[in-house]
Amino acid sequence: MTSFNTSLTAATTLLAPPALGFDDVTFSHQGKPLLGPCSFTLAGAGPTLVMGANGAGKSLLLRLAHGLLSPTQGQVTWDGPAPRQAMVFQKPVLLRRSALANLTHALAVNHTPRKACKPLAFEALARFGLTACADTPARVLSGGEQQRLALARAWVLEPEVLFLDEPTAALDPAAIKAVEAAVREFHQRGTRIVMTTHDLHQAKRLAGDVLFLAGGKVREHTPAEVFFTAPASKEAQAFLAGELIE
Numbered sequence: 001m002t003s004f005n006t007s008l009t010a011a012t013t014l015l016a017p018p019a020l021g022f023d024d025v026t027f028s029h030q031g032k033p034l035l036g037p038c039s040f041t042l043a044g045a046g047p048t049l050v051m052g053a054n055g056a057g058k059s060l061l062l063r064l065a066h067g068l069l070s071p072t073q074g075q076v077t078w079d080g081p082a083p084r085q086a087m088v089f090q091k092p093v094l095l096r097r098s099a100l101a102n103l104t105h106a107l108a109v110n111h112t113p114r115k116a117c118k119p120l121a122f123e124a125l126a127r128f129g130l131t132a133c134a135d136t137p138a139r140v141l142s143g144g145e146q147q148r149l150a151l152a153r154a155w156v157l158e159p160e161v162l163f164l165d166e167p168t169a170a171l172d173p174a175a176i177k178a179v180e181a182a183v184r185e186f187h188q189r190g191t192r193i194v195m196t197t198h199d200l201h202q203a204k205r206l207a208g209d210v211l212f213l214a215g216g217k218v219r220e221h222t223p224a225e226v227f228f229t230a231p232a233s234k235e236a237q238a239f240l241a242g243e244l245i246e
């Protein structure tokens with residue numbers, strides 16, 4: 001039986017993470033439109049799960065939202081000043097340093113007072129079950145440990161918005177569970193979560209709302225329970241039925 005995360009949604013209605021808007025955003029490469037035009041606002045509690053087939057434009061949408069890419073046309077907007085943001089990728093991007101140093105470096109770059117960096121880093125390592133790995137070079141950690149370190153690094157920065165691009169695609173069930181627990185904690189702390197996944201079960205476990213893409217266009221943006229029980233578009237119906245769509 002499906003269980004939607006109504007408790008997650010209820011827990012965070014008092015916290016208002018900054019709203020993200022796409023205003024007629026298009027992204028083209030060498031004159032070829034890859035995404036858009038799309039307009040939507042993420043103003044609800046979330047988490048927002050971005051779904052769609054391979055090549056639908058999910059990663060592009062996240063990169064545009066996070067500012068790693070600039071729209072060819074249109075605007076990405078925030079209600080208020082640009083928020084503190086972090087992004088976690090399927091393959092964690094870590095420095096050739098120890099796990100601890102990855103965190104202290106991120107804190108120092110973020111202008112955290114020098115004396116506070118190590119205690120905060122150790123606190124985050126403990127929170128993510130990585131204390132024993134503090135001195136281990138980040139790049140020799142297992143895939144699951146590296147992803148937890150990437151989440152710990154985001155955690156110390158206290159982002160108002162966290163983008164996650166298929167963060168569990170390469171992980172085993174235990175590691176997936178740890179990542180999902182962390183996502184829930186970020187959410188409960190008031191961080192806006194925008195995450196892509198191919199895993200329908202995972203989306204059902206985490207989503208407050210779903211942004212569904214097909215062919216570079218947003219076909220649906222609905223509460224999760226609506227998306228999973230009564231998708232409006234043919235593309236979403238086919239996707240949920242496991243049909244091959246482009």
Ligand SMILES: Nc1ncnc2c1ncn2[C@@H]1O[C@H](COP(=O)(O)OP(=O)(O)OP(=O)(O)O)[C@@H](O)[C@H]1O
Pocket residue numbers: 029034052053054055056057058059060061
């Ligand atoms: N920087 C880029 N330059 C040119 N083309 C790109 C760029 N980034 C993505 N594309 C193309 O845009 C389309 C959408 O890519 P995107 O990575 O957003 O898809 P996706 O929905 O995340 O797919 P997947 O589920 O396979 O990761 C693809 O055809 C891809 O080849």
